Amino acid sequence: MRLTRKGQATKQRIVRTAAGLIAERGVAGTSIENVRTAAGVSGSQMTHYFRDKRSLVQAVVGLQADAVVHSTELDSFDALREWAKTQVQRQVDNGCAGGCRFGSLASELAESDPATRRALAGGFDRWEVALRDGLQAMRDRGELRPDAEPDRLATSLLGALQGGVLLTQTHRDPRPLEVTLDAMLTHVESYAVRRGQGN
Amino acid sequence: MRLTRKGQATKQRIVRTAAGLIAERGVAGTSIENVRTAAGVSGSQMTHYFRDKRSLVQAVVGLQADAVVHSTELDSFDALREWAKTQVQRQVDNGCAGGCRFGSLASELAESDPATRRALAGGFDRWEVALRDGLQAMRDRGELRPDAEPDRLATSLLGALQGGVLLTQTHRDPRPLEVTLDAMLTHVESYAVRRGQGN
The missing domain is CATH 1.10.10 (Arc Repressor Mutant, subunit A)
Known part of the structure; x- marks a missing residue:
């Protein structure tokens, strides 16, 4: 049209x-x-x-998928820590209410109809790709060890974010999100190549 | 009554x-x-x-909170890996549809009314306490290093589970849950006291 x-x-x-x-x-x-x-x-x-409502809801899924994809590169440990800080601050700014707009849509609509579910999966994919590309760049530059798997780490970071936000929303407390993201970032950082380590 | x-x-x-x-x-x-x-x-x-519906929904929250609390002790690395395996298998058995019954309730109802939200937070708390008690026992027995914080690790494991399940539900694929839990368990295991390490 x-x-x-x-x-x-x-x-x-x-x-x-x-x-x-x-x-x-x-x-x-x-x-x-x-x-x-x-x-x-x-x-x-x-x-x-x-x-109909379904087509409108799918347009909203698309809008929220566009909104969540981070506009800056996530290709350094500092950038990832900054990303986590931004996520926590966003919850604090909202009084820890409302959760993740995209995650809430996913939870409400994942069982609604196949096309909407696929649109939601596609939104998560775009998010994950943004994280994965940054991690891949870090590995390519030799900042992450060769055994670090960018796709697994990206999935894990997105999972930690989604679960942490749900706990933070339910408790009205930024701590669960802060703690969960910190733990997962510490895991990512465990793959850092230390100076002088030479692998 | x-x-x-x-x-x-x-x-x-x-x-x-x-x-x-x-x-x-x-x-x-x-x-x-x-x-x-x-x-x-x-x-x-x-x-x-x-x-009214609200009182019925609160009873359902209570029922699901009872249902999720793990009945066995989660006080060894093997038990935690087994717990993760069970969570993934449950998703596989359901064709990765439906998500986490408790987590879905939390996402749908966290903004509904304060009493329901508190009941949901209480359910997550019970779950977290079960994980924390196991980790605390492991630290008390010297299997986890003294700098491991059982409450932070328990929150992180619950966050990884919730986020992983949401991704798995949306993608209809067990992989995100398996990957997210594996990453967080690897983080927990990084606090293991190695034999002969002596701290």
Whole structure:
């Protein structure tokens, strides 16, 4: 569907509005009508851009997947520690409420329908690739030992982040996320090539 | 409220039925009426045991918290590896669908109301205590170094489990859980006192 510039702007406004409502109330607690009213569009505009709730939810998954991918390179131990610090700070700034927008979507929608689940898996993949590429660069430069496996370490870091955020959200306390990420980063750092170690 | 033995059985049947439906459809997708029909009880019985959906959901949180706490001691490296293997196998047996029953409840309900959130946090606490007690016993016996912190390691293992399960559920693949738990257990094992190391 080709859209005019104005049409694209309206569609984006609908998706952003839906993403905001869903982050607050979950997918189940958000109706098409809620989104339509909050975005200030007519029923026919709504139907024009999204034929049903499922297609709107998939657009929200895509938006949140875009939002989580880190924009800076994660290719040094310092950058990874900084990334972890940012994740913890984000929770502190939100009073540790709300969890991870993308992770919450995944948990709510992983059993909904195959296309949505695949979209969620694709979002996690993009996130993991960003971590893996940084770790691969570190190994290529000889900062990580040859037995470090970037794909396994990237999966582990993403897993630690997701689980840590869920514990932090449930406890309303940044500590579980801080602790879980610190433990996993210490594991990653155990693969560091020490100066003078020469492997 | 004092209940007769028959009353207790009926109440338990309602909670178990609700837990099963919620595991399949989520809390939002499960109505009191769904539970009443599936459990085969009358409307007045339902109201007698649970005055509203919230009190029923809290009973389900309690049931699932009881269910997740590991019944065997987790006080050796072998026992922890076995625990991880069991967690991965459980996902494989379920076709990697459904996630963690308790974790899914936490994700769906962490923002619902303070009492439910606290019940969820209490469930995670019990789980963490089981892990921490095992690690503490290992440190007391000199199998873990004195600088190992059982509470931090327990939080990290629970975080790795929760995040790993979410990735496994979303990808329908046991690998993320296996990888994330393996990484965190390797971190725990890095605190092992080697024979002849003498600290």
